[in-house]
Amino acid sequence: MLRELAYFVGGFLQTFGQLHLFFLRLLVGVPRTLWRRFRLVVDQVHNAGALSMPIIVTSAFFVGGVLALQGYDNLSRFGSEDALGVLVALSLITELGPVVTALLFSGRAGTALASEIGLMRATDQLSAMEMMAVDPVRRVVMPRFLGGVIAMPLLAGIFSAIGIFGAYMVGVVLMGVDYGAFWSQMQESVEISDVLQGVLKSVVFGIAASLLAVFEGYNAIPTAEGVGRATTRTVVISSIAVLVLDFMITAAMM
Amino acid sequence: MQQTRAVEISTGLFVFLGFAALFFLITQTTTGGYVQDETYEVKARFQNVGSLKVRAPVSMAGVTIGRVSEVRFDPQRLDAVVTMRIERRYDQIPEDSDASILTAGLLGSQYVGLQPGGSDVYLEEGSEVLFTQSAVVLENLIGKFLVNSGSGDDK
Numbered sequence: 001m002l003r004e005l006a007y008f009v010g011g012f013l014q015t016f017g018q019l020h021l022f023f024l025r026l027l028v029g030v031p032r033t034l035w036r037r038f039r040l041v042v043d044q045v046h047n048a049g050a051l052s053m054p055i056i057v058t059s060a061f062f063v064g065g066v067l068a069l070q071g072y073d074n075l076s077r078f079g080s081e082d083a084l085g086v087l088v089a090l091s092l093i094t095e096l097g098p099v100v101t102a103l104l105f106s107g108r109a110g111t112a113l114a115s116e117i118g119l120m121r122a123t124d125q126l127s128a129m130e131m132m133a134v135d136p137v138r139r140v141v142m143p144r145f146l147g148g149v150i151a152m153p154l155l156a157g158i159f160s161a162i163g164i165f166g167a168y169m170v171g172v173v174l175m176g177v178d179y180g181a182f183w184s185q186m187q188e189s190v191e192i193s194d195v196l197q198g199v200l201k202s203v204v205f206g207i208a209a210s211l212l213a214v215f216e217g218y219n220a221i222p223t224a225e226g227v228g229r230a231t232t233r234t235v236v237i238s239s240i241a242v243l244v245l246d247f248m249i250t251a252a253m254m
Numbered sequence: 255m256q257q258t259r260a261v262e263i264s265t266g267l268f269v270f271l272g273f274a275a276l277f278f279l280i281t282q283t284t285t286g287g288y289v290q291d292e293t294y295e296v297k298a299r300f301q302n303v304g305s306l307k308v309r310a311p312v313s314m315a316g317v318t319i320g321r322v323s324e325v326r327f328d329p330q331r332l333d334a335v336v337t338m339r340i341e342r343r344y345d346q347i348p349e350d351s352d353a354s355i356l357t358a359g360l361l362g363s364q365y366v367g368l369q370p371g372g373s374d375v376y377l378e379e380g381s382e383v384l385f386t387q388s389a390v391v392l393e394n395l396i397g398k399f400l401v402n403s404g405s406g407d408d409k
Binding site: 046089093151153164191195198 | 268282
């Protein structure tokens with residue numbers, strides 16, 4: 001029993017260590033990849049970012065809309081519907097924007113990264129590259145990681161902006177909150193530091209989600225089942241990582 | 255070749271939209287930082303500032319003309335020193351105006367309200383508002399009310 005526990009803990013620590021060594025290896029190669037393989041990074045920004053736009057925009061609109069509905073309902077009990085803009089903007093910019101985007105991102109782009117790299121592993125494409133003296137980490141993993149890291153803050157920004165627009169449509173156009181109060185109260189209460197906090201969060205989440213996706217894919221067991229499992233693990237682990245990191249950053253910035 | 259072009263265009267569009275969204279968030283949902291040289295600083299001493307916070311509005315006739323930039327306790331005179339930054343274009347506020355700490359709504363946030371005086375000398379950089387009225391502390395008010403109504407019953 002005790003031995004099994006020790007084995008389990010050891011295995012966990014080993015994976016954790018591997019993950020961070022992998023991260024360091026990627027970090028060292030960042031400037032080189034940006035300089036020499038910029039084209040590949042652009043392709044991956046397209047894959048991770050541009051192709052995630054439909055899901056991000058649609059969910060953002062409805063998340064903003066439902067925030068406005070719920071907020072209106074609760075605020076109107078205290079007669080302070082005018083604070084709807086503040087409520088929606090602060091929750092979107094500092095929390096929901098980065099977090100929901102990261103969760104959607106790991107579901108939409110992270111799984112694609114993990115299964116793509118895992119399948120390359122399973123079909124020996126990565127070994128073939130090594131044979132040709134091409135480093136698969138530099139050629140395959142790095143651009144995908146960087147693409148995700150670049151795309152994430154931009155997606156989160158789009159999410160918050162569209163969410164506020166959605167809340168505006170529901171709150172002002174549908175429920176009849178005063179147009180001026182909605183914007184002016186928002187501008188009074190939201191500060192640049194809130195926006196920067198949101199951006200910081202989305203950068204951290206982008207690094208975490210992309211790293212976990214490429215790591216799981218790269219270390220997938222080279223079978224159909226292994227790739228499937230790697231894909232599932234990507235979503236589960238990066239969702240947990242995002243929520244835990246979110247709590248830690250929020251607590252640190254208070 | 256056609257496909258690369260499509261990828262490039264959609265990536266460019268995505269990055270552009272992303273930055274546009276961040277720009278929108280920074281400029282449209284916040285008031286931005288206050289520009290220092292377009293304001294002048296005025297001080298006022300209060301017995302009690304209540305829950306007045308930095309960045310609270312300073313208003314005159316209901317219009318926001320500046321913001322509180324610092325709330326400090328003066329250990330020598332045992333009162334609170336509130337520093338306000340008032341916009342440069344409002345430079346004709348009489349020197350004997352009085353400042354009071356008011357509450358927006360019944361339980362809203364607190365702000366500094368200026369009531370104009372009649373002097374020909376105007377407030378300027380570094381001057382002090384001499385007539386001040388402290389914040390109304392709700393507990394004290396309720397306390398007074400209870401005492402008064404209690405003594406009313408006795409008669």
